[in-house]
Amino acid sequence: MNTKIITLSICTASLLFASDTNLGKIEVSANGVTKKVENISGEELKSADLAEALSKNSSSVSLLRRSGIANDIIVRGQKKDNIAIDIDGCCIAGACPNRMDPPTSHIVTNNVENVEIIGGPFDVESFGVLSAKVKIKTKDPKEGLNGEVNVNVGSFGYQKETLSVSGGDSKVRVLLSGSTETGGQYEDGDGKTLAEQLFAKIGTPTDSTKNVNYADKYKGMDAFSKKTGTLKLFVNPTDNSELRFGYMANRSDNILYPTGSMDADYDDSNIYTVGYTARNLGTFSKELNLDYYYSNVDHPMSTALRESKKEIIGGTMMMPKYGDYYTNVAHYKTSVWGTKLKNSMEVADSLVTLGLDTSVRNWRGENYTINRRTGDERVGSINMMNRYSSTTTSSLKSTDTTNQATFAKVEKSFGKLDLEVGTRYDYTDVDSSKATNVDKKYVGLNANVFGVYNVDEKMKYFAGVGKSSRVPDARELYNAGSGALGNSNLEETKNYEADLGFDKTIENFQIRPKLFYSVLKDYIYNPYTGTGTPKFENIDAKIYGLDISGFYFMTDNLSLDYGVAYQRGKKDEPLVGQTDKDLAEIPPLKGNLAFNYQMDKSKYTAEVVAVDSWDSYDADANEQELGGYALFNLKYSNQVHKNIGLTLGVDNVFDKTYASTNTYKDIMYSSTTSFNDPGRYGYVNLKYSF
Numbered sequence: 001m002n003t004k005i006i007t008l009s010i011c012t013a014s015l016l017f018a019s020d021t022n023l024g025k026i027e028v029s030a031n032g033v034t035k036k037v038e039n040i041s042g043e044e045l046k047s048a049d050l051a052e053a054l055s056k057n058s059s060s061v062s063l064l065r066r067s068g069i070a071n072d073i074i075v076r077g078q079k080k081d082n083i084a085i086d087i088d089g090c091c092i093a094g095a096c097p098n099r100m101d102p103p104t105s106h107i108v109t110n111n112v113e114n115v116e117i118i119g120g121p122f123d124v125e126s127f128g129v130l131s132a133k134v135k136i137k138t139k140d141p142k143e144g145l146n147g148e149v150n151v152n153v154g155s156f157g158y159q160k161e162t163l164s165v166s167g168g169d170s171k172v173r174v175l176l177s178g179s180t181e182t183g184g185q186y187e188d189g190d191g192k193t194l195a196e197q198l199f200a201k202i203g204t205p206t207d208s209t210k211n212v213n214y215a216d217k218y219k220g221m222d223a224f225s226k227k228t229g230t231l232k233l234f235v236n237p238t239d240n241s242e243l244r245f246g247y248m249a250n251r252s253d254n255i256l257y258p259t260g261s262m263d264a265d266y267d268d269s270n271i272y273t274v275g276y277t278a279r280n281l282g283t284f285s286k287e288l289n290l291d292y293y294y295s296n297v298d299h300p301m302s303t304a305l306r307e308s309k310k311e312i313i314g315g316t317m318m319m320p321k322y323g324d325y326y327t328n329v330a331h332y333k334t335s336v337w338g339t340k341l342k343n344s345m346e347v348a349d350s351l352v353t354l355g356l357d358t359s360v361r362n363w364r365g366e367n368y369t370i371n372r373r374t375g376d377e378r379v380g381s382i383n384m385m386n387r388y389s390s391t392t393t394s395s396l397k398s399t400d401t402t403n404q405a406t407f408a409k410v411e412k413s414f415g416k417l418d419l420e421v422g423t424r425y426d427y428t429d430v431d432s433s434k435a436t437n438v439d440k441k442y443v444g445l446n447a448n449v450f451g452v453y454n455v456d457e458k459m460k461y462f463a464g465v466g467k468s469s470r471v472p473d474a475r476e477l478y479n480a481g482s483g484a485l486g487n488s489n490l491e492e493t494k495n496y497e498a499d500l501g502f503d504k505t506i507e508n509f510q511i512r513p514k515l516f517y518s519v520l521k522d523y524i525y526n527p528y529t530g531t532g533t534p535k536f537e538n539i540d541a542k543i544y545g546l547d548i549s550g551f552y553f554m555t556d557n558l559s560l561d562y563g564v565a566y567q568r569g570k571k572d573e574p575l576v577g578q579t580d581k582d583l584a585e586i587p588p589l590k591g592n593l594a595f596n597y598q599m600d601k602s603k604y605t606a607e608v609v610a611v612d613s614w615d616s617y618d619a620d621a622n623e624q625e626l627g628g629y630a631l632f633n634l635k636y637s638n639q640v641h642k643n644i645g646l647t648l649g650v651d652n653v654f655d656k657t658y659a660s661t662n663t664y665k666d667i668m669y670s671s672t673t674s675f676n677d678p679g680r681y682g683y684v685n686l687k688y689s690f
Contacts, residue, residue: 072104084129093334095267097475106271110150112139121467122448138232139175140175156187168234244274253265253267296335299331364397400430424447426446429441459503462501463498491538501514511550514547524536525541549563562591562592565590595607606633630656647684
């Protein structure tokens with residue numbers, strides 16, 4: 001523990017570790033808890049994976065790696081439904097219970113204008129903001145005719161092409177964009193592909209333990225293939241009003257997930273949005289917004305690429321008759337529709353916002369088996385005569401989660417003090433189609449107060465307290481498949497949090513430290529004991545942390561930006577039959593130091609990413625100690641012509657072997673040991689814009 005304190009003190013005092021990466025990409029809002037990551041589409045050219053871009057650009061965001069793409073994030077030591085993901089005012093939910101397709105995986109970086117990361121319970125406009133809200137703003141159509149073509153190639157067979165065209169006038173504007181992306185299996189620092197890492201961890205299985213390693217003919221296949229398309233139409237009937245129509249499509253195929261026992265056959269999603277804004281309608285409406293959205297995800301995953309498993313007949317391992325083998329399939333679908341009405345008005349020198357918010361999420365899944373010989377026969381049980389029945393089991397019966405809410409927010413200044421007060425009332429009904437499932441109803445009243453004291457232009461203090469909550473999802477309540485079983489007795493999770501910090505500029509140097517302390521009541525947790533299949537449980541816990549970020553302009557051409565993030569999480573008491581009080585998935589001390597040198601139209605970036613060893617972990621939840629690591633990244637960009645830009649980069653220059661993700665049994669892993677991240681990765685991007 002003393003070593004940790006010394007390490008943190010050195011980082012804080014010297015400000016030499018951790019980062020919010022390239023200068024100019026991170027903008028801190030006035031309230032002190034919001035970071036805006038700018039120019040993602042222009043800077044993050046290595047991959048279309050938004051989760052990886054966010055983890056690289058914010059020290060308080062950590063990556064949960066499942067594959068070469070479609071990874072997940074942790075913010076302030078929490079993930080999943082504890083983070084509200086907002087995409088242009090829309091909500092999209094992943095269909096996979098094992099988080100193969102988290103919400104961020106349905107948006108690619110080339111479509112993103114900026115991302116706001118709002119830490120803590122300080123947003124009342126969205127449903128389920130527990131630890132943070134990630135607000136993703138995609139590109140809007142612009143006036144005139146403009147566009148962009150990008151061609152990107154990288155190590156491990158990576159290839160991406162994007163095209164975006166936008167045009168119109170002050171009345172009507174349209175944007176069309178599309179992308180294609182493929183990538184082979186990345187190699188870790190030891191030169192092992194995903195399939196080779198899996199084999200090294202599993203070894204040669206017996207027939208009864210197959211369906212894990214990849215079959216010989218699939219060991220060298222690509223890791224993913226992805227296509228996206230976007231259409232946006234903006235219409236301004238008057239100078240004070242705007243109509244918005246949007247559609248985003250994602251089509252992903254054959255995504256390898258070696259960390260689990262299945263891969264995604266495909267992952268298709270659609271997002272439809274309609275919005276209307278009217279400004280200056282009168283005394284009682286400075287701005288009126290009405291938004292509607294619908295999103296859906298279709299996600300089948302299977303063992304089709306894995307070694308075949310011999311059938312068990314009457315409890316005895318048998319050679320399959322006529323060489324028949326079987327593919328296990330888990331097919332999940334989810335959809336969300338919602339609408340929000342929000343009105344802002346000025347009252348007694350205050351900005352008052354009132355709103356209504358409602359949404360319905362449906363989630364359902366089924367399991368079945370396909371006869372590989374015939375290719376189309378579903379089988380449930382196998383009898384002694386080797387005949388197949390057509391029984392299909394439902395691991396998650398169709399469940400609707402309906403939320404209805406009202407919210408209010410007041411913003412007012414008292415001299416140097418800016419004060420914001422917000423509140424939200426939620427009524428949520430969870431209704432399962434399975435007769436034996438217990439339907440649930442939740443009522444939540446959340447609120448927060450946040451203040452900023454502006455001493456002068458170069459110094460301000462900020463502090464806030466708040467309470468937020470989120471309800472259990474259908475998997476946590478009713479799941480009957482692999483992983484933790486559902487528990488229909490779960491209560492909603494409550495977060496009581498306090499934040500404190502300051503922002504100081506001293507000539508060309510800026511620093512912004514921030515502390516948070518979170519008390520979690522009825523936190524939803526998987527009490528994994530190493531054997532069997534446990535049920536999700538409610539526990540009480542605490543998470544606290546420190547975040548420091550800033551920049552330093554050393555010369556007109558040379559700049560430095562930095563940041564540090566440190567969190568710790570503890571259960572109030574160990575779970576029954578356990579002894580470990582550490583919370584799972586609390587990332588270790590993370591840091592980055594980035595030097596940026598700009599000369600004329602060229603920019604050079606050298607970055608060091610440092611992560612401490614993961615030695616505070618929940619061993620009872622199957623976590624383990626992971627070694628610390630330091631990565632060196634280099635990037636060069638040049639506007640070689642007014643219409644042509646070139647970017648070259650190398651990540652993990654010294655080909656370091658490391659693992660960023662632990663093995664908490666909240667999801668099912670194929671191995672008890674962690675998977676390594678990519679080794680040395682080189683890339684080049686050529687952009688033509690007009």
